[in-house]
Amino acid sequence: MVQAVLYHGEPNGASLTVLAALAECGLAIPCKPIDLLTGARHVLPGIAEPIALDLGIEGEGPVLVVDGEAMTESVFLAQYLDEMAGGCGLQPSDPYARWDMLMWCRQITERLSPAAALLGNLAHSQGVIAAIPAGAFAALMASIVSDDLRTRWQTLHDGAIDAGQVADSQAKVDQAVQRCEDKLADGREWLMGGFSIADLVTCSWLGGMEQVRPEAFASAPLTRAWLARVAARPCFLAARAMASTSEPSRTWAPGPEINRWG
Amino acid sequence: MAQVTLYHWEPNANSGKPMLALMEKGVPFTSHYIDMLQFDQHKSEYLAINPQGTIPAMTHSGPWGDRVLTESTAIMEYVDSAFPGPQLMPADARGRWRVRWWMKFMDQWLGPSFSMIGWSVFVGPRVRERDPGELAAAIERIPLPERRIAWRKAISGDFSESEMAESRRRVALGIAKLEEELGKRNYVGSDAYSLADINVFNSTYSLPLSQPDLASKEKTPNIMRWLKRVYEREAVRRTWAMGKTDISARYNLVMEGIV
Numbered sequence: 398m399v400q401a402v403l404y405h406g407e408p409n410g411a412s413l414t415v416l417a418a419l420a421e422c423g424l425a426i427p428c429k430p431i432d433l434l435t436g437a438r439h440v441l442p443g444i445a446e447p448i449a450l451d452l453g454i455e456g457e458g459p460v461l462v463v464d465g466e467a468m469t470e471s472v473f474l475a476q477y478l479d480e481m482a483g484g485c486g487l488q489p490s491d492p493y494a495r496w497d498m499l500m501w502c503r504q505i506t507e508r509l510s511p512a513a514a515l516l517g518n519l520a521h522s523q524g525v526i527a528a529i530p531a532g533a534f535a536a537l538m539a540s541i542v543s544d545d546l547r548t549r550w551q552t553l554h555d556g557a558i559d560a561g562q563v564a565d566s567q568a569k570v571d572q573a574v575q576r577c578e579d580k581l582a583d584g585r586e587w588l589m590g591g592f593s594i595a596d597l598v599t600c601s602w603l604g605g606m607e608q609v610r611p612e613a614f615a616s617a618p619l620t621r622a623w624l625a626r627v628a629a630r631p632c633f634l635a636a637r638a639m640a641s642t643s644e645p646s647r648t649w650a651p652g653p654e655i656n657r658w659g
Numbered sequence: 660m661a662q663v664t665l666y667h668w669e670p671n672a673n674s675g676k677p678m679l680a681l682m683e684k685g686v687p688f689t690s691h692y693i694d695m696l697q698f699d700q701h702k703s704e705y706l707a708i709n710p711q712g713t714i715p716a717m718t719h720s721g722p723w724g725d726r727v728l729t730e731s732t733a734i735m736e737y738v739d740s741a742f743p744g745p746q747l748m749p750a751d752a753r754g755r756w757r758v759r760w761w762m763k764f765m766d767q768w769l770g771p772s773f774s775m776i777g778w779s780v781f782v783g784p785r786v787r788e789r790d791p792g793e794l795a796a797a798i799e800r801i802p803l804p805e806r807r808i809a810w811r812k813a814i815s816g817d818f819s820e821s822e823m824a825e826s827r828r829r830v831a832l833g834i835a836k837l838e839e840e841l842g843k844r845n846y847v848g849s850d851a852y853s854l855a856d857i858n859v860f861n862s863t864y865s866l867p868l869s870q871p872d873l874a875s876k877e878k879t880p881n882i883m884r885w886l887k888r889v890y891e892r893e894a895v896r897r898t899w900a901m902g903k904t905d906i907s908a909r910y911n912l913v914m915e916g917i918v
Contacts, residue, residue: 448836449760454767463753473759480752492741493726499733656805657771
């Protein structure tokens with residue numbers, strides 16, 4: 398008998414992608430909410446195989462623990478859930494269409510996710526992180542295995558954000574919105590034609606940017622309408638219903654690293 | 660009749676991934692060598708295939724028209740699912756997740772550190788000898804701004820000590836984690852040979868030569884056993900025979916160090 402539990406933050410960003418995928422697939426996996434901003438993700442119980450938790454690329458994303466193995470990276474978790482459900486339609490079966498979807502998802506997780514996480518944290522979480530008492534913050538830092546993730550926490554805590562990275566992140570959000578607008582220009586309902594992981598992951602990271610970077614959406618009516626369509630999907634409604642705050646799209650935690658080379 | 664053309668550089672790093680995947684699957688393909696050190700990837704002939712100017716790229720032509728595929732790991736996943744032949748992804752969903760995780764870890768975290776070191780000691784010095792005006796013009800033709808910055812840094816040797824130190828830290832940690840992983844399973848993320856092995860192998864095949872202080876029969880026996888198993892695959896031998904530079908000559912040197 399497989400023992401599985403999904404540890405997740407508020408339904409925003411990477412946690413929203415996986416919670417919505419789980420709802421779409423209808424698998425009976427127990428979910429346990431954790432407070433990412435207290436570092437709860439780094440002291441999970443019963444982890445026998447921790448490398449994906451310790452050295453994951455995505456930062457403070459959800460963790461699916463299956464038989465003691467920590468599984469991370471929201472796109473891959475969505476693929477896993479889709480495949481465990483026998484294919485619930487979140488991935489195209491045609492190899493070329495799937496390549497196209499994976500390329501889109503990679504653009505989002507490599508370019509948009511780090512940018513949205515930086516801007517979202519600056520707007521909503523930096524003050525919370527900076528207010529963590531010194532002793533608690535030191536303990537939190539000590540619990541993080543990844544040196545580079547720990548550095549991202551420290552940078553937010555200290556408010557030592559590079560202005561160039563902020564400008565670059567704003568540009569990347571603008572570019573992501575434009576990519577959506579271009580994709581939707583032919584009147585399609587969903588980004589890849591049929592509803593897919595591409596819609597989940599893009600909406601999960603871009604949704605919160607409507608408040609943080611409204612100018613990116615000013616001339617993007619197709620993207621705004623698409624975001625509303627995704628948000629109205631039953632799987633998104635189910636994921637959002639798991640929030641413990643009234644505005645989960647304002648809830649951020651240190652995210653993926655901004656590309657350091659090439 | 661479907662036809663596959665692969666645009667690639669040496670059987671190394673990103674170019675080597677689809678080369679090896681096609682070879683493993685037994686898919687015949689037309690090889691189109693792109694000499695990265697001559698900036699072939701930024702010339703108009705290639706930009707007509709892949710406007711982003713990155714290598715490798717693959718075209719798959721058939722009744723559906725001409726498909727152009729880019730990004731080495733994504734091309735491998737396409738090759739595995741679009742063609743018959745041995746399966747290069749695990750049969751179980753958790754195994755597939757693990758293979759994807761390791762490929763992302765390599766592509767986005769460990770690989771760029773290998774790459775930074777490789778570019779600083781190999782690519783940069785090779786192209787730096789060329790005419791500065793010619794190099795400047797070549798850089799201006801690069802479509803992606805990130806790649807322009809990368810090439811400028813490589814050519815001018817403009818990597819800061821902190822950048823290089825961070826890359827060295829990641830390489831040491833990544834090798835240690837790979838050693839742990841290969842102590843648990845015969846292959847990367849799985850007990851059967853998969854795309855993760857092809858991915859990781861293309862950036863680690865020369866570890867006994869390039870990082871002897873970190874990887875050796877004594878320090879990383881699991882990695883050495885795994886390298887030997889991969890080196891001995893027929894598809895690897897045939898792919899390496901397609902190399903045109905002295906990178907391929909390393910094959911025998913590395914085998915001498917492993918066996």
